[in-house]
Amino acid sequence: MLRVGLTGGIGAGKSTVAGRLGELGAVVIDADELAREVVAPGTPGLEAVVSEFGAGVVAADGTLDRAELGRLVFGSDERRAALNGIIHPLVYRRRSELVAQAPAEAVVVEDIPLLVENGLASSYPLVIVVHAPDEERVRRLTGRGMDADDARSRIRAQADDDARRAAADVWLDNSGPPQRLLDCVDVLWHGRLVPYERNLRERRAASRAPVQHDPQVTGVPGVRPAIVHADPTWESQAGRLIERIRHVTGRRAHRIDHIGSTAVPGLPAKDVLDVQVVVADLPTAGSVADELHEVGFVRMPERWYDVLRDGSERDKAMACNADPARAVNVHVRPEDSPAWRDALLLRDWLRAMPGEAADYAGLKRELAEHTYDSIEEYAELKTPWINAALARADAWAAGRRTGD
Template sequence: MIRVGLTGGMGAGKSTVATSFADRGAYLIDADKIAREVVAAGTPGLAALVEAFGEDVLGADGELDRPALAAKAFADDESRGKLNAITHPLIGARTNELLQAAPEDAIVVQDIPLLVENHTAPFFHHVVVVNADVETRVHRLVTSRGLDEDDARARIAAQATEEQRRAVADSWLDNSGTADELAAKAIDLWAQRLVPYEVNVRTGVVAEPLPELVADDPNPAALGPRLTNRLWAIVGDKATSVAVTAADPVTLTVTARDAEAAAALPELLSAGGFPADRKGGHGSADPGRPARVVVAIG
């Protein structure tokens, strides 16, 4: 199993990619859908919001009145913190339930609009960013979703920048064209990279890099930091350092806390996308991201 983080700014076309992946068997987890489910009518989540913010956050139908809640919850940092303290644990618990239910051979695609803003990119085997230029996105939000232009621009400005998204992206899908063109790009990514990646992780095989995929890296200069952060997410407190120690291919040395921690790392690294190689280290299971990992003991 691999976990794929799917993200992109408002109006970028993320839903088209999510649908393309789901049509090919992706196990889709939609963060926005979960956020609505955990505060639906009759849930403990909605009851907690009513207790915290008052009965007037309820609509006449018993469902959450989201504009009324927003007016109260985003009034100041304290109120925002109160909202997050209620909803974030519920969203996390439901997400974990869905992850636990995923098949062993699943490609889990987690559709997360604020993946970059929430700093969760390192926890995924692969991050896919869908992008379109600001003017294209504004046009789509105004014509397709009925947003006021100023509102659309303000919402886009409040999200991550293109530079911030490129820093964490493993794949970059440009959506300056039609929905069909974007879907075709998503299908190619699924077949050429994500499916082989999942098979390699599940079977413990280091990928043979494919030059055309490697050349598509959206930000080669950020590969070292990207892999460093990914490895920290995999090894956690079992390591005292993770450092880039060579460039071609990118090689990182993970210094284990002690011998016991070092013994646990091979299994963690393999599940995280870096199975054992024939040289006594570990290699990337992603055919578009060649890398080696060496374990040392501190």
Template sequence: MIDADALAREVVEPGTPGLAGVVAEFGEDIVDAEGRLDRARLGAIVFAEPDRREALNAIIHPRVRERAAAMLATAKPGDIVVQDIPLLVETGQGSSFHLVVVVDATDEERIRRMTEIRRMTVEDAVSRMAAQAGRDERLAAADIVLDNSGTVEDVNELVETLWEERLAPFARNLAAGRPAPRAGGPVLSPPNSDWPVQAERLLARIRRASPEVLGADHIGSTAVPCLPAKDVIDLQVSVSSLEAADRIARALGEAGFPLQEASARDAPKPPDLDPSAWQKRFHRSADPGRPANVHVRVLGSPGWRYALLFRDWLRANSDAVRMYADMKQELAALHGGDHRTLEYAEAKEPWFTEVAWPLMDAWARSSGWQPPSYPMAQG
């Protein structure tokens, strides 16, 4: 357990360089008669003056991160490290972690607790909250939300379930370098407006994993509004070569996406293209609570282009969405009793080649569609 609040207190204990920095910035009267930081006085200043709060953060945050990194370095493979960071959203650190857990309560309940338990005035409580990320921002950053509006016993029960059903198996999968197991036939979920938000959190971790990641995109059915889909996020990672894909395999695994197949090959959708040009590397999420597929493809390759064109064609054509949804529903019903989804995926291939490809190719030509470009790839 790495508690950022506790570390923030440690780094400004009497005699520390941190406290000396605070005194130099805020003056001698920021310490009490015993030479300790007067937190009430400091809080009144920094929560009223944003510029002063930034000055304090510039002193405290680097020291806290240094101490946290030293503690993290002592963790053993398979350990679960929980970092409690009140300002995680404000400091943009979410992509540094395998999961972000937000402990949530309504603003009204937070104010009640601050005034009744901590004896703060309503004005001070509201000022503290205004100086931090809003509730919507925190929830958008969360892979997991724990409802803390009830009793301590209620939230403890939620934590126990989270630990046993998600965190512990996730840690075991990471230590073993294996994806989370999946079983069962295809089950289509209704369109979910949160899929793109979830995908962006995963993409941020992937982009951070290696400088050889030239680009990363949300693809597949969950990237298309109004389209039912299996609750599996598909992501595409762009690299310069298959050799680069092999070099980043370990980094992707450490980020939470272990290698599933080292020499996967897409079924070529346009029939006139060489199947050997459709090579990729295939990773899957180690997190049992968020299934995800990661397709690592060479920038500009046929498979890379097809995945992006198919997504954008569907986004631009409601008739195509309806046609694809009808086909998916029919095949999902046919293969619903399967023990895996491979047969369902293979059954879709003729539609991709014979129906989708001519239509999407014609749309690309008529619309002037171009795949995305990435600043890192251009540099």
């Protein structure tokens, strides 16, 4: 099963996306529908709302008078918090029941208007945000009979584009013709969501292409590392992953960091994000790597280890993303392993020393011109440079501590 969070501002077209995903086969859970269900006549939810806000919020037919309730909570953070304190736990419980009832192979899309505002993004392996410019949303809302000032007020009350973009793994632009949006949803479904769900269910890391297969090599295919220009969004992408990992690990993670070449601004790299999680010991590392399945990662079953500077080996746990559109390595290292400190030292030194970063980029490009039996062979050829760089980084760090 794959759980997907779907959100977007009022009038952006979120319902259109949810409807199309439902047509394609997703199990769609609509938070607004659940919010109405949990306060239907005769429910404990409605009783709790009446107890808090008075009998005046009940219409003549026994249903909740939403207009009156809205009048009571509008403009009052305290009253709105009281209402949310009643509704949100009930919706969460009902949503959890529906997720549990979904088939094992389902793509479950949870349509949540306030997903970003309520800080829920980190609990989903994937978040889709539907976007349209504010004035286009106002035009759509007024076309449905809403007053223009009311429409703008509602838009301002929700998260802004920057907050939504920070949460979005998929950003669907709905500023154009409706069919274009539907076509994008179809591509997303077949090319990403369906294989993502299958990978998770089968506990298989997504296939990735950080290498270029060399057609000139016969027999066992040779590979060449696919080094790409630095992507300025790597850091924000890693930030979303870190929040997901933190959602699972809680206090067991002593720290979680974006490491590796993609963590150094401007440095060319394979388009694979590396995240490091430091925990108390190796058994905890294994447990964490297993549990990351909840947010879209698959633990790698083989033995994984770091080769330290002195040539010795230290075990770690590894998990990789099941998402076919985003290659990720999660290195879960025990705190007594020197490897995690070296990973941070190398990252911070390269960030601070652009000349060294340029030398490293040159080495990577030179090595990437050759063909290897495996990508591991390419990595091993970088080791002498990295070990020498770590020695220089030690001196740099010592100088910083002494103020030299």
